[in-house]
Amino acid sequence: MNWRSVSGVRKAAVAVLLSSTAVLAASAAQAEDKLLLGLVSITATEDNNHRFIEAATKEAAKLGWEVSVIDAQGNADQANAAFQNLVQRKAGAIVDMVFPVTSLGAGIKAANDAKIPVGTWGGGEGAGIAAVNGSGGPMATPIIEKLVADLGGKGSVLLLTYHTGKVCRDREEVADAILAKSPDIKVTKNEVRIPGYFQDGAQYATAWLASHPDGSEPLAVWGCWDDPALGAISALRQQARTDVKVYGENGNAQAIEAIRKGFMTATAWQDSAQEGIVMVQTLAEAVKAGDAWKPKSVEVPAVVITKDTVEDFAKQHPEALGK
Missing domain, CATH: 3.40.50.2300 (Response regulator)
Structure with missing residues (x-):
């Protein structure tokens, strides 16, 4: 056997190993830089x-x-x-x-x-x-104002709240401030959970409906975001109740479809x-x-969606419906 050729093979192997190590090191450094x-x-x-x-x-x-x-x-x-x-x-x-x-x-x-x-x-x-x-507060203002106007300033409303999230807390404060100006609207509040907000929305609505029969007075349900309100809609549909107006926040795809089908009255679309x-x-x-760096607020305005505007909105923002 030619020991010189063996030595050459070893040198080549070492060179390949060193080259591979260098590539891996470069890749690791690149990953660390990301x-x-x-x-x-x-x-x-x-x-x-x-x-x-x-x-x-x-x-x-x-x-x-x-x-x-x-x-x-x-x-x-x-x-x-x-x-x-x-x-x-x-x-x-x-x-x-x-x-x-x-x-x-x-x-x-x-x-x-x-x-x-x-x-x-x-x-x-x-x-x-x-x-x-x-930020949540500003989005609630037009929705709660519409709710009050739609009820004619009287009746009862169920507010589905959530206190762990600041967005919902801010929206609830806005709702409180606006509803306080309409003392003839009686307010019931229930706090939903995460996870479990759909189920809680349905459960609270079912209990609330039992003491607010059809035709008794103007009625509405508001969710501090759409999903609890959608849960409430499931309870309304099970009982064939069409007398209760439902309002949400965020403009989720299901909420937009619910407005199209007449199950939800209005929501504020958040371009998240x-x-x-x-x-x-x-x-x-x-x-x-x-x-x-100096702290900066970079808010994106919300858009109110109702049955009168939902089709135009869908044409302008097909992405909001997952299309």
Whole structure:
């Protein structure tokens, strides 16, 4: 055997090994350089949250970012833990989806200490927040005003609320303020859960209908987002009740279809996909600016949808119906 040829083979093998190691090292370095965007959602399966996540993920991909979605399932403790996990993973930016920033003190502090910019979609402004959009209060105003007008300023209304999310809390405050000006409208409130909002909406509506018979007075149900109101609609349909007006918020695809079919009276469409895009773009600016960044509000206006406007809306925004 020619030992020189063996030696040459060994040298070639070593060269290949070194080359492969260099490629792997370069790939690892490239992966480490890719910014990680964390999306901490109050409920990732809800339609509006899903639209935000999907649009934000696509926008992040255009920037070469990776995205990690964590569903905290309505639990603020899980959301804080998710923030801290993302900090350990050296995330480049984090978005709080709907949790009030006041309930995420530990998570936001961990991100701030690591100099990670934090955006909030519907969580409100606060210390350590770089960007805000998706605020809930303004969306409720035209819907509650329409509800009062449709009832003629009298009757009874069931409000389906949710206190863990700031968006719903802000909308409830708007509803309280407007309804307080119409003392002849009697208000009943029930708080739904996440998960379980469809079932709760149906259950609370069923109990409320038992004490509000057909034809007794003007009646309405309002959900602080569409899904509890859709749950209430299922109860109304089971009882063949057509005397109760139903109002939602967010403009989910099912709510728009419910308006088309005459089951829902009105909703306010939240362009959550555009909000997701704008949030990623704003956080990209914040990452680039570093310590020079100043907190910014980047709200996207809502659109009221009724039976009179739903077909025009569907033509202009087919994406809202999943088309």
